[in-house]
Amino acid sequence: MILLLVDDEFHVRKKLLHKIDWEALGIDTLLEAEDGESGYETAKRRKIDILISDIRMPRMDGIEMAEKIRELYPDCVILFLSGYSDKEYLRSAISLHALSYIDKPVSPEQVVSAVREAVDYCNNMQNSTVFAAKIKEARLVRLLCSPRPGEEQLTSLLKDCGLSPLSFSDSRTLLLQSLSADGIPAGLMEHADELFAQSGLRYIMGDYHDNFLVIHLLSGEEQLVSDLSRPFLRSLLQRLSYLLKNQSYFIAVGVLAENLHELYHSYQSAVISLQQNFFLGMNSISFAGESDASGYTPDDNFRKGLLSCVKQKDAEGCFRLLDSLYAAYQSHPSGLISMVREDYYACLSQLFQHCLAHRIDFQSASSQQLWDVISSAHTLKELHAIAVNLYQSYFDFVRENREEASVSGNIRRLVEENYGNPSLGLQFLSENLKLSQSYISQLFKQETGTTINQYIISFRIDMASSQLLKSDRKIADIALSCGFPDQNYFTKLFKKCTGMTPSEYRGYV
Structure with a gap:
């Protein structure tokens, strides 16, 4: 088996060439090239089974080179080395259906795993006629999803699949889109084969863009696609959806195609119909042309x-x-x-x-x-x-936040109205607000940065200070009016808060 490694970074090529036991993987001949152009020239001289290529390279990038090599060798397996910045660039390579994308910086272990999978793929293509037939069928399905398929490739694939352009007279495209990040679940196509075979329908089927399953329904001698009613198709597709188990999906049915060249229009109409599924909801089935063309925009x-x-x-x-x-x-x-x-x-x-x-x-x-x-x-x-x-x-x-502000405001109001009441405290406020002591304590502390007891004392001292300056009332009477029945306790607190006794404060000011 022949493998071609193309990368413009010399140290990357040498690292992979010398640190991997290629022969143990089943690679008989190992070729290398420093850019896309030299890689393509190498491929023209030797048939390539597996291509490992960087994306961004001088003279010819990896995408263009891979497309040219795929034209030479349709069965060539492609493995791309891709950096983070290549992700958008790789969208243009979707049609190439690379077997794997190996993230940079590349480790030999990643390459070994990808190459082992590629070798298995090549062996299956060579040794299993059923596997090779399904691969060619999938290629034909994808090719028919392009607006202008190459005539030579189309003719070859039609022949390989035992079909002709007349096979697509009276045909229709069905699309299943998996909304899972994992794409089309393993084994779905095998189960779908059984379902469609039991229904007596002719078809070709293949995956596309990782999360799409494309089915082209074909008419047979006993069953015309145009005779299949919408209820029948809906029932059939619902049975297909059961195979997805817990995965989310959209299904769309394209318009009828009268010949091979109209099949692309059927595919496009199914793609457009998938827009309806956005409005219909998860796990829905839409039919092309079923809804009106008007949209809605709020003013x-x-x-x-x-x-x-x-x-x-x-x-x-x-x-x-x-x-x-x-x-x-x-x-x-x-x-x-x-x-x-x-x-x-x-x-x-x-x-x-x-x-x-x-x-x-x-x-x-x-x-x-x-x-x-x-x-x-x-x-x-x-x-x-x-x-x-x-x-x-x-x-x-x-x-x-409004409730919190309201609670804190009510606490301040109650303190202002009742600061002369010796019973004013957490229990008094809790009973009046009909809220737990722990709740109002935590809420007040979060908003004000001080405890309720500290706020009550501070307010009472402020009121007492004001009275000391504005009246000649006895200190004991002022203390009592501010909620301090014990004058000695009042004096200690006042000095702690102001640095002076009540008498000193009155005389100093």
């Missing part, structure tokens, strides 16, 4: 009304508006999902702006963080729940 009055409810602390009014927005989107399931996300972003963003403008210490989020949360919603229902939960958290926060 400026909606957001003004929402902000008005926030300012007036009208939680019920706010949730009524959010529910009306949700209902409006549900009744217009053909809008652009990106626009829906932007509308909800605006609703949430103005809440944070309001908090910032009014110095409300509610949770904050950067624009990117807010957008990331909104983008994580797979359905309108999830997006609505995010908005409702955030606004609910805001109103809970405002209510709790």
